Amino acid sequence: TQLLEQSPQFLSIQEGENLTVYCNSSSVFSSLQWYRQEPGEGPVLLVTVVTGGEVKKLKRLTFQFGDARKDSSLHITAAQTGDTGLYLCAGEESGYSTLTFGKGTMLLVSP
């Protein structure tokens, strides 16, 4: 089983600040996904990255896949209270239909 380590585990910031969270593995993934989970709800897919070095932007969120496809980062610019939630990364192994999830980064954005 490939493991995904996410850091930090918990992050508390003020509205307007920038932040970066990380997802690392010693193994290679064919693709990597980022999900956001709000309290009492299931995870919701934000983005999928498939190419080493790929950068995707979703409004104030910037996702990057490492060149070796072993790691990824999520950067949020000018965080808002609505960004509060658990951010999960999930990797897909080549040829498999399943995802391996990290434990997540819990982000709290205060006004």
Added chain:
Amino acid sequence: DAGVIQSPRHEVTEMGQEVTLRCKPISGHDYLFWYRQTMMRGLELLIYFNNNVPIDDSGMPEDRFSAKMPNASFSTLKIQPSEPRDSAVYFCASSLAGTDTQYFGPGTRLTVL
């Protein structure tokens, strides 16, 4: 469009009782996944089905856990007998073949006393 539907949303039971969790996937989706989420272990895959057939149940923790998918629109996860360490949030997710997006239900929060 209706998303993945799970019931009940909350379940409180006593140790030793049988628990049945239910899931209705998104219509037309070929894959169905059952996950368990805890603070300690995060989100873990228990079992998944393709076209109603169980493909990989290696994540099922013990023989006390069983899952069925009698048709394309319904699946159950049963725990018998339940134990306090089974307390967790159980999620069902579905996806369409050829895509990598899983759609999660709202989860069932299970508490075993």
